[in-house]
Amino acid sequence: MTIQRFFSDNAAPVHPQVMEALAAANAVDTAYDGDALSARLDSAFSDLFGKPVEAMWVATGTAANSIALAAHVRPWQAVLCHEEAHIEVDECGAPALFNGGAKLMLLPGAGAKIDAATIDARMGAIRKDVHQVQPAAISITNASEYGLAWTPDEVATVGECARRHGLALHMDGARFANAVAHVGCTPADVTWRAGVDVLSFGCVKNGGMNAEALVFFNGMPAGVKEMRKRSGHLQSKGRYLAAQILAMIEGGLWLDNARSANRAAAIIAQAAGERLLHPVEANEIFLRLTAEEAATLRAAGFDFYDWGEGAARLVTSWQHAVGDVQPLADAIRAL
Amino acid sequence: MTIQRFFSDNAAPVHPQVMEALAAANAVDTAYDGDALSARLDSAFSDLFGKPVEAMWVATGTAANSIALAAHVRPWQAVLCHEEAHIEVDECGAPALFNGGAKLMLLPGAGAKIDAATIDARMGAIRKDVHQVQPAAISITNASEYGLAWTPDEVATVGECARRHGLALHMDGARFANAVAHVGCTPADVTWRAGVDVLSFGCVKNGGMNAEALVFFNGMPAGVKEMRKRSGHLQSKGRYLAAQILAMIEGGLWLDNARSANRAAAIIAQAAGERLLHPVEANEIFLRLTAEEAATLRAAGFDFYDWGEGAARLVTSWQHAVGDVQPLADAIRAL
Amino acid sequence: MTIQRFFSDNAAPVHPQVMEALAAANAVDTAYDGDALSARLDSAFSDLFGKPVEAMWVATGTAANSIALAAHVRPWQAVLCHEEAHIEVDECGAPALFNGGAKLMLLPGAGAKIDAATIDARMGAIRKDVHQVQPAAISITNASEYGLAWTPDEVATVGECARRHGLALHMDGARFANAVAHVGCTPADVTWRAGVDVLSFGCVKNGGMNAEALVFFNGMPAGVKEMRKRSGHLQSKGRYLAAQILAMIEGGLWLDNARSANRAAAIIAQAAGERLLHPVEANEIFLRLTAEEAATLRAAGFDFYDWGEGAARLVTSWQHAVGDVQPLADAIRAL
Amino acid sequence: MTIQRFFSDNAAPVHPQVMEALAAANAVDTAYDGDALSARLDSAFSDLFGKPVEAMWVATGTAANSIALAAHVRPWQAVLCHEEAHIEVDECGAPALFNGGAKLMLLPGAGAKIDAATIDARMGAIRKDVHQVQPAAISITNASEYGLAWTPDEVATVGECARRHGLALHMDGARFANAVAHVGCTPADVTWRAGVDVLSFGCVKNGGMNAEALVFFNGMPAGVKEMRKRSGHLQSKGRYLAAQILAMIEGGLWLDNARSANRAAAIIAQAAGERLLHPVEANEIFLRLTAEEAATLRAAGFDFYDWGEGAARLVTSWQHAVGDVQPLADAIRAL
Incomplete structure (x- = not known):
């Protein structure tokens, strides 16, 4: 049986079209991300999201999430997230490695979603002094840890809340495709139009081999490329990661x-x-x-x-x- | 032209046999490193090195080197290496990210090799107190940054020196295969028999796509698997990394x-x-x-x-x- | 008015006897902790606790707590503590700086105390794999954040729980004196006899100027002295810290x-x-x-x-x- | 004998006037740095340096240097300093703890001074890519590790060099007073007028007990107060540190x-x-x-x-x- x-x-398994893309990429090219495929990422994602964005490959969702958060949070600050978020319970503390020990502040919420009221309450309970850790970002997961898809309106409510408190908004999109497919919105509606600053765009769970994309909607913060290198995630044959991602997004x-x-x-x-x-x-x-x-x-x-x-x-x-x-x-x- | x-x-490019191995691995299997191919790494490397070893895949040489060193060095300690070593000049400070800020202490040496006399002199110049950073490991590169291969005797001299000072010995083998091919020794002779504790066994430069192996000759120190996960290097479809490595080493x-x-x-x-x-x-x-x-x-x-x-x-x-x-x-x- | x-x-203010001790220490002596007063700490605390202990001064409770925890927890591990513990809510994330980003796992508990059942439940809910952060220590506060004193029996219950799970037990004793004075037990009963491995012994809140003691009941783990230096807490005129502590404990x-x-x-x-x-x-x-x-x-x-x-x-x-x-x-x- | x-x-020993200042400060006041003495630091140092500056106490020179550098350098960057600088050889790697692992890049120089030509040469040798660590600051020591005092002109040459390369300039002034006394210049001439951004102003070696000052000439960068707290250096009875510093500088x-x-x-x-x-x-x-x-x-x-x-x-x-x-x-x- x-x-x-x-x-x-x-x-x-890896989807056959992705395997074909890998085979097609199998020629000499420039090392790291100097190749022709990696160079196409920005425009491919700009097309997908309907605005100029900056995108970058990394091998895993944990690396994508950690770099995204480290780009917006200093070591003495915090990230607000759901108490069952992947970054909290399934990444062995990776965000703290990348950002120098910033805290994850855990919030409750049905279906592993967090809402603006909970965030407001938590922000209100934090004294604005050097003794208490101050949040600098919010991270939400779409689809959530319990497989719930966020609507553009739901994200927008959190996005406005983030702006109100001066926080960056990160979306862990390990299953972003599944969520968008369910809601039927555009990728733009549920991300930058709703206030998302940076998205971990998942490919591996969706037919890729070992490439995820990090998409910055408001410019790539200083240090992001250095963080990728410094964490050992700048692959010398990066074109094989770019190839996977392009195979996923360029043809739908x-x-x-x-x-x-x-x-x-x-x-x-x-x-x-x-x-x-x-x-x-x-x-x-x-x-x-x-x-x-x-x-x-x-x-x-x-x-x-x-x-x-x-x-x-x-x-x-x-x-x-x-x-x-x-x-x-x-x-x-x-x- | x-x-x-x-x-x-x-x-x-990636070698055709490696591409074939990737295609062959393209089926459902257990995630992370629970798959059948990853499970074969220890025995495959034990065969290669003629003694029981523990091996693990990571995507890049920078990750391999950094994890190897972090496994042997605490944040307040140091690694002795050549002043032009890849870990010093080409990894954007990655070792310090993985090990919490340990110092690289730089030594001169012709052809980017370091020798026992230089190490002894440096060790002798360090006061044994809490003010001065104390080395805990040596890292050498084989082939060196200038393409020189180490003979077993050369490594053994450094290995004895390491033991004398209570230091672990790491070999960055990004071009290990080229060095062994040149010297004509066994892989064992130039590694564990000569005092090497841990080897970054390079595959990417030698025809792989994005898999390197970390080989521990004296047991895998506590925390290594956690470091791999925490740095975002535990890939969920790890079997594709194992497949590359096995394709490289099982048939020569x-x-x-x-x-x-x-x-x-x-x-x-x-x-x-x-x-x-x-x-x-x-x-x-x-x-x-x-x-x-x-x-x-x-x-x-x-x-x-x-x-x-x-x-x-x-x-x-x-x-x-x-x-x-x-x-x-x-x-x-x-x- | x-x-x-x-x-x-x-x-x-600083208690007059402490001020006198500072004046009495005001002579040339060896720098750092090589002086005669610092040398007396081990025996003074050994007398106080009725067993050979190792003790060390630092300037603040935050430093004491952070070093104590960093001595027992690796970056990828965690400390279990009350959700309102000082280390969580009032130290700006200091423990994570000292230990390289280890997580504080927060537990509920009346009066800011945590009990064995809560710890057991939490430990039971953690999968033993590399994806989830594994606790390595428990930290309790005596007197608690709400001014409750721990009895020896209460501590012993947590101490046994710690041993059962292989966890170290730290006591933040910023108001240790007040707690002991209330309970009327010996300092030994409520610490090492009840399973405490390391105590932050508070002096500043109790009449000191800027010296707290860190007391290790089962030997000082490797790296503690280095951590103190590396965090800028090895004062060159350390005798003035030792003098404060001795003034507090030698005469009651x-x-x-x-x-x-x-x-x-x-x-x-x-x-x-x-x-x-x-x-x-x-x-x-x-x-x-x-x-x-x-x-x-x-x-x-x-x-x-x-x-x-x-x-x-x-x-x-x-x-x-x-x-x-x-x-x-x-x-x-x-x- | x-x-x-x-x-x-x-x-x-501690100078009698400093001891008197401690006695005079011995009353109830607001905790941390909310007291009247700490509040006087900015104006006292502004008077001393002839321009509005921001100043802050910490207990040790190592803490002062480390916070100063961490305020200007990200983890993937570097500090240029002399190969025998205190931050390199006598602080157990403290700068790397505070700044998340940034590298110290070591330069030669007679008398433990570094000059613009050496800095220029080193900057010129660094490829501007993510593989190589990029310097973000220079640190000089005045008086130098070999007891040499910097003239305003010497500092200005390095200051111009720093500006040319976009680097911050830190001065470790553990023996700043001795250097200024020798040269006979104003404190301003040898610091901000010559391009220094931040000074570790030493008191302990010069008659203090356990207080050093950190003086920012171009505003205090974001995060400095948080770094002080997070490293355990925000003392609750900070007025006793402020008292020492004021006793040193207000009367000469x-x-x-x-x-x-x-x-x-x-x-x-x-x-x-x-x-x-x-x-x-x-x-x-x-x-x-x-x-x-x-x-x-x-x-x-x-x-x-x-x-x-x-x-x-x-x-x-x-x-x-x-x-x-x-x-x-x-x-x-x-x-």
């Missing part, structure tokens, strides 16, 4: 892949019905599942992560066609 | 490629004759060249880096067959 | 001063009665106070900090005799 | 003390004659002295540091009257 794995989109593959993953997730979500712990708006399904039920599914050839007691997380990816997940949906319904 | 580029092996490609590059360099070196600034023992040629002569070569279709005034650096790579570089050799002879 | 200030023991002044402050606080507490937000066990009084009532007290010549809305904090110090605070107590009663 | 100690001005004690020390050094220097390794321009005497001669002096009751083989360093301080050092001068002459 083949096991169908729904652990993470992190484990999915990023949205196509996200739509596939979302559709597959929707099929499973429909089957899960009342079991769902969160609305399924991207490619993650959190559902109630007893140990016995989990065992039943696993015995039927489906594997996934337990999510605490009595719950499970399933993640679909670009490679799942609707038909692929029907057996799982049926199995869930049959529980 | 096609320009033949001798800027850097950093800019060479690493040595084959290095031999090709070395042979090509030797052809050029022979033509350069009296012009050579350093013996050519790997794949780098440093030679005297007036501005006029450089212009002549460039007009003939060969490009390369100037190396200060009146000198140039040329680097060959795995892709250069002997015939490929003959025209350049002829052009140099004709100057 | 003279204003009586109950803002903080931080603002109290530390307890006498704490008792004075505690007695004064008790007088006010008795007057406050039902207004108290926390039991008064040291020298801090937190009480309900409307804006109008606060204005009345201020008009009568007493000043203090507001503590959010509808509450206030008053702090007594060594210099307050019982008679000194009677007028304030009367004024509170009269509200 | 009483031993006369010429090890370091670091070990001298700083210059009187320096003149005493310089005069005493001159007497010894005259006796040393041909033995001198450096001109004696402040209060340090470096002289040739065989092991036998050193033993003779020590047998006669004078002690001091050996300075490598065949040399010694003697330091005088404010407490040495001319008559006090005559016996030593005679003993040197008699060798």
Whole structure:
């Protein structure tokens, strides 16, 4: 019996078009980011976002997030984020390495989203003196850690709040494509038009191999390129990272892949019905599942992560066609 | 006219066998380093080095060097290295990011090598108190920044010196393959048998895409895996890095490629004759060249880096067959 | 009208015996901590704690706490502490500077104390992998941020919990003297006998000028002296810090001063009665106070900090005799 | 026999006027730097330097230097300084702790001074790319590590060089008073008029107890106060530091003390004659002295540091009257 794995989109294969792009890039060129492909990133992302932006490749989302935050926060300052944000719970403290020890200040919020009222309350509770750490940025995740997509209006509310307090706004977009595919907005609407300063634009979970993009909407702050080099993230054959990213965005593959993953997730979500712990708006399904039920599914050839007691997380990816997940949906319904 | 580029092996294409290995790895697997290929690294390197070792992939040589050093040096300590070492002059201060600000203490030495006498002298000049920074490691580069290969005996002398002073010994092997190919020793002889504790085993310059290996000969110190994650270097699709490394070492490609590059360099070196600034023992040629002569070569279709005034650096790579570089050799002879 | 200030023991004068000790130390001696007074610290604290300990002066509690934690925690690890701990809310992120960015993981707890059950629960919720930050130490504050004294049994419960999880236990004793004076235990009972590894022993709030002691009960970890120097805390005329500390502990002044402050606080507490937000066990009084009532007290010549809305904090110090605070107590009663 | 100690001005007693100032400050006041004495620092230093400046106390020269440099240098940048500068050889790497790992780039120079030509040459040798660390500041020491005083013209040459390259200029003035006393210039002439941006104004070696001043001539950069707090250097009873500094500068004690020390050094220097390794321009005497001669002096009751083989360093301080050092001068002459 083949096991169908729904652990993470992190484990999915690389999309064939990305593999082809890598093959096509396989010639001599200038080292680091002096090559022709890397040079195309700014304009490709400017097209995608409908305004002049500056973009840069790095190998991982953790590096993208950390550099984005370090560009806006000094060591004695802080980043406001959700208490279950990836930067807090899944990056081994990476942001603090890159920014010299700045604090992550944790906020609650349903579905792993934070809102302006919570931010305002927290800002109001901080004395403006040198004893207390002062926030300098907000980081939100889209889609959120629980697979919820942000609407442009939701982001704009946080964006205005950020501006009011003089804070930069970062969006961790590890699953940005899935979120945009769900909401149906333009990439611009949910980012710079809503006040986002910098976006970690995810590719790896969405069919890439090892390239993510960092997109600065209001200019690249001083030191960003140095931080990339200094953290060992300036690859000498950077053209292979640029190639992956261009393959994703220049022809719309990023949205196509996200739509596939979302559709597959929707099929499973429909089957899960009342079991769902969160609305399924991207490619993650959190559902109630007893140990016995989990065992039943696993015995039927489906594997996934337990999510605490009595719950499970399933993640679909670009490679799942609707038909692929029907057996799982049926199995869930049959529980 | 096609320009033949001798800027850097950093800019060479990826070797076809590595590309094939990437294609072969393109299936679902466990994320991060839980996959079957990553799991094979320890044994593959143990075979290569003739003793049980622990190995780990990272994307760049800068990351490999920085993690290796941070594993052995605390923030208030220092690393002894050559004043022209890559970690000092070409990594934007990366070692200090990873290890919390430890100092690089710079030593002179012909051909960018350092020797035991120089190390002893420096160690003797440091007061053993809390005011002066105390070294905890030595880092050497093989092949050196000027393309010189270390013999096992040379390394052993530094290794004994390291042991005498209680220092760890790191080897930056960005061009390790070229050095071993030149000397004709076993990889073991010039590393752990000579006192090396940890090796940055280079693949990218030698035909890889974006994977280097870090090889620990005396166990992996606590915190290494955490450092990799915390610096954003734990890739979720790590199997594609493992695949590259295995493609290089399991069938001997690493040595084959290095031999090709070395042979090509030797052809050029022979033509350069009296012009050579350093013996050519790997794949780098440093030679005297007036501005006029450089212009002549460039007009003939060969490009390369100037190396200060009146000198140039040329680097060959795995892709250069002997015939490929003959025209350049002829052009140099004709100057 | 003279204003009586109950803002903080931080603002109290230096006790006359400490001033005399400074005058007595005013002669030529060896620089840094090579002097005769600094040399006496280990034995003086060993006497105080009834076992051989190693002790060291630093100028501030923030430095003491930060060095204590950095000695036990690596940059990728964490310290468990109360969400209102001084190290979290009043030190501008100092612990992260000293330890390279380790996280403070915040726990709830009544009266700013944390208990074993909360720690166990938090430890149980952390996956043991490189993605999640792993705690390496616990920090508790005695007296707590709300002026509660820990009993030896309470500390022992946390101490056992620390041992169970392999965590070091630090006690921030900025008001250690007040806590011990209240409980009536020996200093040993509430520290090393209960599992404390390292104590920040406060002097400044208790009549010192600018010297605190760091006391290691299980040996001083490697690097502590280097951290002190490297953070600019190794004073060249360190004998004046040693003199202050010895003046406090060799003749029992530390307890006498704490008792004075505690007695004064008790007088006010008795007057406050039902207004108290926390039991008064040291020298801090937190009480309900409307804006109008606060204005009345201020008009009568007493000043203090507001503590959010509808509450206030008053702090007594060594210099307050019982008679000194009677007028304030009367004024509170009269509200 | 009483031993006369010429090890370091670091070990001298505190001047009686400073002790009196401490006693005078011994009353209740606002904590941290909210007190009346701390508030006077800006105007006192503005008077001293003949222009509006911002000043701040810290406990040690290492803290002063480190904060000054961290205010002008980002982690991926560098400070140019002499290879024997105190910040390089005697501070256990403190600058790198405060600034997140920025590099000290070491320059040669007679008498531990650096000059514009050396700086220009070094700046010229650095490629302007992200691989190489770019300097952002220069640090000079006045008096230098070998006791040489800088003239206003000498500083101005470096100041112009700094401006040319866009670098900040820091002066480590641990013995600033001795240097100014020797040259006879105004404090302004040798600092801001010559291009110095920030000065570590030393008090401890010159009769203080544990307070140094940091003087910013062109405004205090953002983050300086936070850095002081975050490094544990914001003392709660800061008024005792302000008191020391004001006692030194408001009545001219700083210059009187320096003149005493310089005069005493001159007497010894005259006796040393041909033995001198450096001109004696402040209060340090470096002289040739065989092991036998050193033993003779020590047998006669004078002690001091050996300075490598065949040399010694003697330091005088404010407490040495001319008559006090005559016996030593005679003993040197008699060798």
